[in-house]
Each structure stands twice: as C-alpha cells, then as structure tokens.
Amino acid sequence: MSDKIITCLWFDQDQAGQAARFYMSLGLPDSHIDAVTASPAETPSGPAGQELVVNFTLAGRAFMGLNGGPAFPQTEAVSFVIQTEDQAETDRLWDAIVGNGGRESDCGWCKDRWGVSWQITPRRMLELLNDPDPARATAAFQAMMTMRKIDIATIEAAAERALHSNP
Secondary structure (H helix, E strand, C coil): CCCCCCEEEEECCCCHHHHHHHHHHCCCCCCEEEEEEECCCCECCECCCCEEEEEEEECCEEEEEEECCCCCCCCCCCEEEEEECCHHHHHHHHHHHHHCCCEECCCCEEECCCCCEEEEEEHHHHHHHCCCCHHHHHHHHHHHCCCCCCCHHHHHHHHHHHHHHCC
C-alpha cells in the first residue's frame, strides 16, 4: 500500500478477515485484500499466529482491519459512503449489506454485521438535495427523511411536485 494515511477499522477478535472478504464481495471496482499479518506473539485479543491485521483496498482506498478485541465497538461516528449511480446499484448494495446480517437505519444508512455504518447514497438524490430551487431541495430532503433504503423515484417525484406547485 502506498497511501500515507490509512483508515484502521477495529474489529472484535477474528472478524477483520471476514469483514474484508465480505467487502470484496460487494463488487466495488479496485477492491482487493492486500496482505494478512499474523500476530507474532500472544495479544489481549488472541494467541500468537492468529490473524491480527488485514490490509485491504476498497474502491481504491486503503484500509486496515485490526482484530483488536471487544474494547472498541464500531459507531456511526465513522461510516462508508457509497455514491450509487442508479436504483439498481442502490438496491444491490443495500440488500447485500442488510441481507448479510446487517441492520437498516434511516435516510440511506445501514450497518453491516460487524457494526460498520454505511450510507448508500444515490448521486441523483444528492443532485436534488442541492437543487438551486429551495422548494425542490426541501421537498427532496423531506422525502428522504421518511426512508430507510433510498427510493430515487419517490425523491424525484417529490421534487417534481414542488416544481409544479411553485410557478
């Protein structure tokens, strides 16, 4: 890995490799496991020889998964944001994460089974939230606030209604 700054994700016990392999299965381009390092000695999280660190690249960005034990669980303070191109990609990623032991949350957020938070964010939704017409942007935002998995057509329809109600 040549990145100067690498995000480290702390996992409980032996979960870093499981998580990295799952992230590779999402089909994001330029994603691969780069290296797996075994612990040379016993640590508080496990015996010598146990997988300690998994370095991986996800969509071109370097990460390190550390099997550090249960001391520091994941929180929403850090999340992966995936900007999707269409509803099919939004549905595929959401269903993969939630369907593999994850949990739904609000406004396009979900958690994978390891507790890592994801924001499955359609680019079209971002365009509508940044619409120069404040009524359209507000309508798109209000529609988004009612959702778990983002439904692009519903957000577009809300923005369109706002356009026609403000001549």
